[in-house]
Amino acid sequence: MNSILEKTIAFVKKTLAGAEAGHDWFHIERVYKNALHINLTEKGDELLVALAALLHDIADPKFNNGDEEIGPKIAGDFLSTLGLDPGQIHHVQQIIRNLSYKASLGTVTFKSKELDIVQDADRLDAIGAIGIARAFTYGGYKNRVLYDPEIAPNLNMSKEEYKTATTPTLNHFYEKLLKLKDLMKTNTGKEIAAQRHDFMLVYLDHFYKEWEGKI
Numbered sequence: 001m002n003s004i005l006e007k008t009i010a011f012v013k014k015t016l017a018g019a020e021a022g023h024d025w026f027h028i029e030r031v032y033k034n035a036l037h038i039n040l041t042e043k044g045d046e047l048l049v050a051l052a053a054l055l056h057d058i059a060d061p062k063f064n065n066g067d068e069e070i071g072p073k074i075a076g077d078f079l080s081t082l083g084l085d086p087g088q089i090h091h092v093q094q095i096i097r098n099l100s101y102k103a104s105l106g107t108v109t110f111k112s113k114e115l116d117i118v119q120d121a122d123r124l125d126a127i128g129a130i131g132i133a134r135a136f137t138y139g140g141y142k143n144r145v146l147y148d149p150e151i152a153p154n155l156n157m158s159k160e161e162y163k164t165a166t167t168p169t170l171n172h173f174y175e176k177l178l179k180l181k182d183l184m185k186t187n188t189g190k191e192i193a194a195q196r197h198d199f200m201l202v203y204l205d206h207f208y209k210e211w212e213g214k215i
Helices: 002-015 025-042 046-055 070-080 086-098 113-124 128-141 159-164 169-175 177-183 187-211
Strands: none
Touching: 002 025, 002 046, 002 070, 025 046, 025 113, 025 187, 046 070, 046 086, 046 113, 070 086, 086 113, 113 187, 128 169, 128 187, 169 177, 169 187, 177 187
C-alpha cells in the first residue's frame, strides 16, 4: 500500500505542477489528510479513500473544457499501471465522477461510504479560512468582480447554470459554500464543517461592514 501511495503522490505532484493555486498539489494534500482523518472513525476502505482523495482533481473539468470524463480516465489509466483490481479502479473512478458539488446538482446514482468520506474531505477544503482564500484565488484567476450589490446570488442553480456562472466571487458563498455544512455525510465532517461555516459567517459580516465603511 505504501508503494502504491508513494507512486500516486509522485504522479499527482508531477501532473498538477503549475496548476491554479486553489486546485494544486497543496489542495490535494489537504483533502488527502482530511479524508484519512475522517476515515479513522468512518472505517472505509483506506486504500480506496486515499487513492480517490489523491486523484480526485487530477483533471478538473473546469480546467479541461468541461470534460467530466477526462479525470476518471486519467486516474484509471494510471491506476492500471499499479496492478490494482479492476473493481478497485472502477470504484475510484466512480468517486471522482460523483465527488463535485455540481455533480450533486444532477442525478447521482452511485453511492459508497468511501465517496461520502472523500466528498466530505473535499468540501471541508471549500469552506472556512482555506475555503475563503480558495474562492477569491479562483475569482481572481477568472478576473471576476469581488462583490456587486446589484447582482443577487442565484440560490437555485441547475447543473448547467452552475458550470457557466460568472457572477461575483462573494455570490459563490451563497450559491455553494454556505450550503456545504448541511450537505456533509459523515459525523466527523459535520463537526468540522460547523466550525468552518461559523467562521465564514463572521468573515461575511466583516466584509459587508468594511464595504460600507462601517469598520
